Amino acid sequence: MQLGRYSVSTLLPPPVHSITFSPDGRFFVVAAEKGYEVWKTWPLGLVRRRVLPGTLALALILPHSPLLILQGGGASPLYAPNKVVVYDDKVGEAVAELEFGERIRGVSARRGLFCVALSRKVVVFEYGLNGFWIRKFGEWExxxxxxxxxxxxxxxxxxxxxxxxxxxxxxxxxxxxxxxxxxxxxxxxxxxxxxxxxxxxxxxxxxxxxxxxxxxxxxxxxxxxxxxxxxxxxxxxxxxxxxxxxxxxxxxxxxxxxxxxxxxxxxxxxxxxxxxxxxxxxxxxxxxxxxxxxxxxxxxxxxxx
The missing domain is CATH 2.130.10.10 (YVTN repeat-like/Quinoprotein amine dehydrogenase)
Known part of the structure; x- marks a missing residue:
């Protein structure tokens, strides 16, 4: 049996732009029109709702820390699409910002580092929580x-x-x-x-x-x-x-x-x-x-x- 292909479209701004899970699957983060929400997967429950003055395309947990990576997008982007922002949920403010020469295509993270995908390369950064710092580890075409x-x-x-x-x-x-x-x-x-x-x-x-x-x-x-x-x-x-x-x-x-x-x-x-x-x-x-x-x-x- 062959089925027709679906086209995902809407005349209204979607209330949810992305959903990302923590590496252990215990939590997920919803990037939405008015900020982000952190949820526990089981039992299902809202952990934190953060209202921000703009739209997010992505919110990603940095494991075992109060930090998230945020990327602007949607109807009223909170940040430019070529920026990655490290946001401290505990204090409610950004602690670092990385800017690239083009729109960011994707972000992934694990303990100690995160990766940023661009149109023709991926850049890897290390980070530490002791005083918080970021340094570039390498990039690959x-x-x-x-x-x-x-x-x-x-x-x-x-x-x-x-x-x-x-x-x-x-x-x-x-x-x-x-x-x-x-x-x-x-x-x-x-x-x-x-x-x-x-x-x-x-x-x-x-x-x-x-x-x-x-x-x-x-x-x-x-x-x-x-x-x-x-x-x-x-x-x-x-x-x-x-x-x-x-x-x-x-x-x-x-x-x-x-x-x-x-x-x-x-x-x-x-x-x-x-x-x-x-x-x-x-x-x-x-x-x-x-x-x-x-x-x-x-x-x-x-x-x-």
């Missing part, structure tokens, strides 16, 4: 990346940053300093060196441009789709090897996102969603979809290889 694709491992001891390569359909694996288990303060600059490498730092994931990119918390595997949206591929990052190929369908679709279930490696459950109005879930260690309808307004497809 990518193919055209309007979606701001990147995947950052967040488990203690993990090192992976996965980015689009310089050629369409390629993924580059960047080893970063190990994610700390407690304090987000990284070591001194002389010792801030990656402690692991990858056998194949470039993965030829697809022949078409990437549409989505995700990683397990440990960075052991990545999940990719292309602009065709027919196949999802699971890759072992240490060996640079394809482990699973999962078919969404035969007709093209725009993949809006993909994700792993937890950190059980390449054999765990995988989920993907697209402009077809469908959510696909693949079972543990199997190449066929196992789907369960949890809501009458969610349409699901079952494509069996």
């Amino acid at each position: 990518t193919a055209k990346n309007e979606q701001g694709l990147m995947a950052l491992s967040t488990a203690p001891g993990s090192t992976l940053l996965a980015l689009p390569g310089r050629q369409a359909g390629h993924v580059q694996l960047i080893p970063l300093p190990s994610c700390p288990s407690s304090s987000p303060d990284p070591p001194s600059p002389s010792r801030t060196t990656p402690n692991s490498t990858f056998r194949s730092p470039i993965i030829l994931a697809h022949t078409h441009s990437l549409a989505s990119l995700s990683t397990t918390p440990s960075g052991s595997h990545i999940l990719t789709t292309s602009e065709r949206g027919t196949l999802l591929r699971v890759w072992d990052t240490q060996r640079g090897r394809l482990e699973r190929e999962l078919r969404r369908g035969v007709d093209p679709a725009e993949m809006w996102g993909v994700s792993f279930e937890g950190d059980v490696g390449g054999k765990g459950r995988v989920v993907g969603w697209s402009d077809k109005g469908t959510i696909h879930v693949w079972g543990r260690g199997e190449n066929k979809e196992k789907l369960q309808v949890d809501h009458p307004f969610i349409h699901m497809l079952a494509d069996i290889n």
Whole structure:
């Protein structure tokens, strides 16, 4: 069965511009027309509502700190679209601001560092809470990346940053300093060196441009789709090897996102969603979809290889 593609549009400003989760999944932040809200996932409850005099496109928690990264957007942007602002929720004011020469496409964070995606590169910054400071760690060129694709491992001891390569359909694996288990303060600059490498730092994931990119918390595997949206591929990052190929369908679709279930490696459950109005879930260690309808307004497809 083939379904038509959905177009997301509205005549009114959307009340919610983005939703981001903390690395451990315990909290999520809603960026809205009048500031942001921090929620606890379970039991569901509002932790903090911060009203601001402008619209936000993104609000992202810096783990284990009172800090958030804010990006302006929407009808009345609080900040210019080329700025990243570090905001202290405890005192209710900005503590740092980074300005770039173009619109920011995406931001990702873990303990001790955050990454900013631009149209053709990703820039990584380290930060510390002891007196609060920020310094640039490095930057890497990518193919055209309007979606701001990147995947950052967040488990203690993990090192992976996965980015689009310089050629369409390629993924580059960047080893970063190990994610700390407690304090987000990284070591001194002389010792801030990656402690692991990858056998194949470039993965030829697809022949078409990437549409989505995700990683397990440990960075052991990545999940990719292309602009065709027919196949999802699971890759072992240490060996640079394809482990699973999962078919969404035969007709093209725009993949809006993909994700792993937890950190059980390449054999765990995988989920993907697209402009077809469908959510696909693949079972543990199997190449066929196992789907369960949890809501009458969610349409699901079952494509069996």
